[in-house]
Amino acid sequence: MAAPTGKRKRDDSDDGSEDEGAVRARFQRAFEAKFKPLDVRKPSPSPELIVDDIEDDEDEEDLETSDWEGLSDDDGAVEVVELAVFPSHDASAIEREKKAFMSSRPPTLEGSAVRQPATTKEVAADDTEEKANLQHDLALQRLLKESHLLDPNSSTRSNINVEGRGRLKALDLRLKDLGAKAPVSTQEKMPLAHRKGITAKVVGREGKRRQEAAESGIVLEKAKFATKFSKPREKAIAGPMVGKFKGGTLSLGKQDLRTIQGPKQRGRGGRRGGKR
Amino acid sequence: MAAPTSAPQTLKFTGSKYLIQRLVLATLTGRAIRVSQIRASSHTSPGLAAHEVSFLRLLESITNGSHIEFSYTGTTLLYKPGLITGAATGHGLTTGGAIRHELPADCTRSASYFLIPLCLLAPFSKAQMNVLLTGPGVITSATETGDVSVDTIRTAILPLFKSFGIERNLELRILRRSNAGRDGKGGGGEVQLVFDHQVRLPKTIHLLDAGRIKRVRGVAYSTGVAGANNARLIEAARGVLNDLVPDTYIFSDISSAPLVAGLEKNNPGAKRKTGLGFGLSLVAESNTNMLYSADIASLPAGGEAPEDLGRKCAYQLLESIEAGGCASGVAATSVLTLMAMGSEDVGRITLSKDVVGSEQVVQLARDLRGFGMSGWGMREDDDGEIVVSIVGKGVGNVGRKIA
Structure with missing residues (x-):
């Protein structure tokens, strides 16, 4: 539970108020000799001094108007006020904790390990x-x-x-x-005429380059011809595994035969023409 | 007791109570058991109940070489355990590495009934344990039958494994929430347990100082009902707890009702909503990281205000805290079993008298004894709590030893 953080009354015991007044007067005179005369307010007859537990940084005018009159009449007894401070749960902290607690993993025994954001304040100066x-x-x-x-x-x-x-x-x-594959600027869709024009232009440019090179006797790299079918043609769904089925007959090509029979096996060395 | 021969005798038990506990111990120690007179006197539903049969199926799917025999009426059961393999690849019904286990629609127990024993078996499994509980019988909330919610398992029981040195990659994913369906039967939830930290032997623990409560956390859940119920639960629970523990946060989880197959004759594709309701799971944590939990859920029949339930849950938590000890009643059996499985060293734990004297713990002590474990030493400490000392038997992971 919170410690009782009520107001605290300072006990005002006026033991040495007599000589203290004299000292105060002397100080005042010395001060006024050097500076402007002070306008001194008489201390209230029964000073009900109330000091908050948490003292804010007050402005100067607040100090002037407040009835605080110095550390004068304390008789040395230090009053200890314990202030129980609870972790301030702002919205983001609660959100973080919720995320940690409601995740599928068991919440850690050490409690919510509050991740401190990397301290960036020190480096802020030479950051720019x-x-x-x-x-x-x-x-x-x-x-x-x-x-x-x-x-x-x-x-x-x-x-x-x-x-x-x-x-x-x-x-x-x-x-x-x-790591992008295709350039962004290439246009995917365009009229066929455009596309044809572009490819024709590319081909023409390449041809011109080769021609010029040939004329001036420069050896270029070998021309690459685009293959007609890059992938093997897909077979019909119910078609045969090998060969072509046409007109009720299955015709096998040389390649098909080779795939069926496998590579020709040759005996090692002799025995050629021997009995098999 | 049976002499340590190559084929130890079959242990004999009677009654349906503590069946799960005995099955778990049998699997861990590798002893065969025969349980007879399972609800033999019941005329309406003799023999094994749906959830018990389902648990046996689950045991079969996570082990290799286990042998289960029922009698014709289901009143007698013979179980010869195999090795705990977990979700090993190529073994069992695996989809995406998880063993999929469907619970029947007439299951009255919460998913925790299956998950807590699974968590006890999982550290000793050969491969990781990865089980997906699904089907028309998965209730994720607390139930009237006295099971805790899956949230409590995740927040109050799984963290305990850390003190045994089991802490890596433990996950309990609540994929879909569900309260108990009509008549407290079935639900449509989905829970996945991933337990990927297998050990040879759990560490010996010495938990003596229960400490003082530093914070309370909780989850309020509502499925298929207004989210305002959550707010009301939280409000009521905080009303009780806030004065005692200012650091109290209860999170809210609102989800729609799960749909399960309607099982209608004329419209087999139809789906129906099930598992409507709400509930609250609270966990208090002490400065020495001891956990106390409380659970409550709305009755399937309804008729109780969320405020009442929230307050009840808070009082239940306070009772659990008042009892004290380093493990609450919910977690005590798991902790004690793991201690008994530990290395041959004396582990100590402080428990409250209520917990030690509870039927379940006493029966666990007897069963452990029956399975050839050492007896427990007890002494009272200054605070009137009991320090239970358990010598581990080094049974641990049989699969590891062989592999």
């Missing part, structure tokens, strides 16, 4: 500098990687941040670095 450095690094890396996009004869650009088509290309490159 770090950030700037990192950003510069990134910009440099990108510039090195994508500098070919800044080819001056492709268009007029001098900015690091490429724009327009170049920007899309740069984006594609970055995505490819991150």
Whole structure:
């Protein structure tokens, strides 16, 4: 349970109030000799001093208006106030605890291990500098990687941040670095005429390059011809496992025969033509 | 007692009470048992009940080479245990690594009836224990028959295994909640127990200081009824507990009612809702990490206000705390069994007189004795509680020894 945290009365025992008054007066005179005269309020005849357990940082004007009059009349007895502090359960803490408690794992015996967020306050000072450095690094890396996009004869650009088509290309490159398969900018759907035009253009460009190379005597890599069928054709569902079934007859090709019979077995060395 | 020969004698028991406890001990120690006169005097339902048969099936699916025989009326049972294999691949009915166990629709016991013995067997299994309880008989809440809810298992019983050195990858997933259905029979819940920490022998424990309660946590659940019931339960329980333990939090879990097959003749595909109701599970934790729990759920017939139930649950928790000791009545049998299975060393635990004197613990002591375990030493400590000292028999994981 909470410790009784009520108001605390300070006991006011005025033992040495006589000589204390004299000392106080002397101090006041000394002070006034140096500075402006003080406007002294008489202490109330029975000072009912109430001090809160938890004293807030009061403003100066509060101090002026409050009836606090110094650590004067305590007779040295220290009153200890125990303040029971319960962990403040703010919404996020409750949410976290709920997550921990309602998960499928048994809640840990040590209680909710409250994860403290990594202390970032100390590094906050040179954080901005770090950030700037990192950003510069990134910009440099990108510039090195994508500098070919800044080819001056492709268009007029001098900015690091490429724009327009170049920007899309740069984006594609970055995505490819991150592991993307197909570029984002390729259009999946388009009219057939467009598609044909594009492929024709690509083929034409390649042909032109080869022709120019041949004319100037440059040896290029071997031309790759696209295979007609990349995958083996799917067989009909009820079709035969081997061969073709057509017109009521199953015809087996050479390849089929080979797959059935397996590779030809040759005897080792002699015995050729011997009895089998 | 039987001499330690190669084929120890079959142990004989009578009656349906403590059947599960005996089956578990038989499986752990590898002794065959014969239980006779199971509800032999009952004219309406003699023999094994649905949940008992279901547990035997579960035992068969998690062990290898066990042999179960019923008599014609089901009043006699012969059980020869095999090795506890758990959810080993290629063994049993496994789907995604989990042994799927369907409970029948006329099951009146909560899923904890199956899960607590499973948790006792699981540390000694060969592979991990991964069991999915499903079907039209899974009740996840507390029941009238005196079973605790699965939340209590997760929050108050599974943490106890930590003191035995069993703590890694224990999970109890409540996939679907369900209270008891009509007449307290059946439900549509789904619970998965993953117990992936197998040990050769559980550690010897010395739990002597119960400490003082530092916090209370709980789960209020409602399935298929208004979530306001949860709020009312929580309000009432906190009304009692808040003055005593300010650090009290009860979380609320609201879910829709589970659907199970309707079993109608003219419309076999029909589904019906079942397992409506609400309940509360409370766990108090002491500064020495001892746990006390309380459980309550709405009656299948209804008619009791959530406020009353919440208050009852809180008082039940307070009673459990008042009894004291390092294990409450719910957990005592599990803890004591694990201690008996431990290494050949003296483990000690402080228990309250109420718990030690309870029928279940006394019977456990007798049964352990019957299975060839050592007797318990007891002495009273200064607080009027009993310190029970148990010498382990080093039975532990037979499967490990062989493998």
